[in-house]
Amino acid sequence: MAHTVITRQEQKQRTRQALLDAALRLMEHKNLGSLGLREVTREAGIVPAAFYRHFRDLDDLGIALVEESLGSMLPVIRDARRGLTDSDEIVHRSLEVLLAYLDMHRDHFRVIAREKFGGVTRVRQVINAQLQQAADELADDLSLLPDFTGWDRADLQMLTGLLVNQMLLLTATLLDVPADQPGEAQRVVDTARRQLQLIIIGRRHWLDSPTGH
Amino acid sequence: MAHTVITRQEQKQRTRQALLDAALRLMEHKNLGSLGLREVTREAGIVPAAFYRHFRDLDDLGIALVEESLGSMLPVIRDARRGLTDSDEIVHRSLEVLLAYLDMHRDHFRVIAREKFGGVTRVRQVINAQLQQAADELADDLSLLPDFTGWDRADLQMLTGLLVNQMLLLTATLLDVPADQPGEAQRVVDTARRQLQLIIIGRRHWLDSPTGH
DNA sequence: AGTTTCAGTGAACAACTGTTCTTACAGTTG
DNA sequence: CAACTGTAAGAACAGTTGTTCACTGAAACT
Numbered sequence: 001m002a003h004t005v006i007t008r009q010e011q012k013q014r015t016r017q018a019l020l021d022a023a024l025r026l027m028e029h030k031n032l033g034s035l036g037l038r039e040v041t042r043e044a045g046i047v048p049a050a051f052y053r054h055f056r057d058l059d060d061l062g063i064a065l066v067e068e069s070l071g072s073m074l075p076v077i078r079d080a081r082r083g084l085t086d087s088d089e090i091v092h093r094s095l096e097v098l099l100a101y102l103d104m105h106r107d108h109f110r111v112i113a114r115e116k117f118g119g120v121t122r123v124r125q126v127i128n129a130q131l132q133q134a135a136d137e138l139a140d141d142l143s144l145l146p147d148f149t150g151w152d153r154a155d156l157q158m159l160t161g162l163l164v165n166q167m168l169l170l171t172a173t174l175l176d177v178p179a180d181q182p183g184e185a186q187r188v189v190d191t192a193r194r195q196l197q198l199i200i201i202g203r204r205h206w207l208d209s210p211t212g213h
Numbered sequence: 214m215a216h217t218v219i220t221r222q223e224q225k226q227r228t229r230q231a232l233l234d235a236a237l238r239l240m241e242h243k244n245l246g247s248l249g250l251r252e253v254t255r256e257a258g259i260v261p262a263a264f265y266r267h268f269r270d271l272d273d274l275g276i277a278l279v280e281e282s283l284g285s286m287l288p289v290i291r292d293a294r295r296g297l298t299d300s301d302e303i304v305h306r307s308l309e310v311l312l313a314y315l316d317m318h319r320d321h322f323r324v325i326a327r328e329k330f331g332g333v334t335r336v337r338q339v340i341n342a343q344l345q346q347a348a349d350e351l352a353d354d355l356s357l358l359p360d361f362t363g364w365d366r367a368d369l370q371m372l373t374g375l376l377v378n379q380m381l382l383l384t385a386t387l388l389d390v391p392a393d394q395p396g397e398a399q400r401v402v403d404t405a406r407r408q409l410q411l412i413i414i415g416r417r418h419w420l421d422s423p424t425g426h
Numbered sequence: 427a428g429t430t431t432c433a434g435t436g437a438a439c440a441a442c443t444g445t446t447c448t449t450a451c452a453g454t455t456g
Numbered sequence: 457c458a459a460c461t462g463t464a465a466g467a468a469c470a471g472t473t474g475t476t477c478a479c480t481g482a483a484a485c486t
Contacts, residue, residue, distance in 0.1 A: 006483090007483080007484090008431090008432080008433080008482090008483055008484070011433075011483090012432090012433065015433080015434085027332075029332060030246055030332040031244045031246050031247060031331060031332045033243055033244050033246070033247040034244060034246040034247035034332065036472085036473065036474085037473080037474060037475090038472075038473065038474075039473095046433095046434070046435090047434065047435055047436070048473095048474080048475085049434075049435075049436085049475080049476080049477090050433070050434045050435075051474095052475085053432080053433055053434075054433095057474095113330050114330055114331065114332065116330070117326050117327055117329070117330045117331075117385055118244060118327065118330075118331070119240075119242060119243040119244045119247065119327065121242075124389065128389070155407070157404075158404050158407045158408055158411070159408075159411065161404065161408070162379075162408045162411065165378075165379075165382050166375075166378075169378050169382065172330055176337065176341070191370075191371050191374065194368070194371045195371055195372075195374070195375045198371070198372065198375065198412065198415040198416065198419060199411065199412065199415055200415070201414075201415040201418050201419060201422050202411040202412055202413070202414040202415025202416075202418075203411065203415075204418070204422075205414050205415075205417070205418050206411060206414060209414050209417075219453085220453075220454090221452085221453050221454070221461090221462080221463080224452095224453085224463075225462090225463065228463080228464085249442085249443065249444085250443080250444060250445090251442075251443065251444075252443095259463095259464070259465090260464065260465050260466070261443095261444080261445085262445080262446080262447090262464075262465075262466085263463070263464045263465075264444095265445085266462080266463060266464075270444090
């Protein structure tokens, strides 16, 4: 029975992931800022001093965590709209994918929602930069559609920023719904869906509105 | 020179306020959850043990703090729309008042934005309840206007929830703008204004849209 | 086969944490 | 004026914190 050979960097990568996972687990009930270094290493099953082999401090770990979370999620949502040519369909499809992904990675979303408004400046900046990029990419894709002929760049970004914000707020709200109340969660999603619908309607009449430009 | 006589409860109220102010000051860079009891009392200029005369623990202080913040702000915004009969005007006037109030009470808004998504459950519940009430009251007022004849309660709450969310997100974004970049702040406000305008347009066409009901 | 590299250990450190006492002393009450 | 009340002080408690250091042992390299 030849047990698997583990290279050095594989092992290192593994403990690094253990630290990230430990922090992720602990952050279900606290912020990044209120995490303790010993607390995290204890949860990860290593000795405190070993932490420094992987991160300078907890803020560093936080940044890595956020990059891991958003970096895996945003491409999925982006891919979900590939090939779609109707803007309304893009919005609704994105929402669907977001909700499915949310169910599978609640912890990751929770960290994003928490730290987007949290106390650690550098982490906030990383999140904002990534969300900004997501909004920009969405604007890129939409600008190619017939629905948006005549739109200028600024208005497009205004719209996609609004959509991204709504998506983020929806996830934050859903994460606050107790797990034993699926009905309430459905109600929240319904409301969000109608709010998106209202935005879509506003989008449809944006250019022909007297105050639109 | 008769020095002012200070009653017992006046003095107590005064130290209580000193604790709240101290926490408010410290929370510019950290969350409620990462505050220390000793840290707060040190900042307030009293001895740690005295804390317990005013609050059971820091979560209690947090609740008092958000109640103070929202309790003083929401009525102001509510009063700002008294007498107005045009719904578009109500939205824009509310935004104006919000921005003016924000400039005067940045610390309070920062706490609300932070803790709305923060780690302390009970504090989050208080904030959500107050914001929900604000949205409900706005729905009450709007329902009396001619603009909303034919609207049912659920759609109204959907709309006001959306508006409240947008206002909250705007304040959170503004608080993240470095104090030495007033231009960037203006840009953010402009975008938010156009986003509200888009929502207003959507509202205007909500009932006559094929998917509207 | 011998040497180097380095992720993880274990012990030690001073500093700080929340909480519990007893004590002091000024405003309040009869 | 004397007794009472209760805020705040001061000291002490056991735990926990972040960081450092010399170390071990196995993978990686020559």
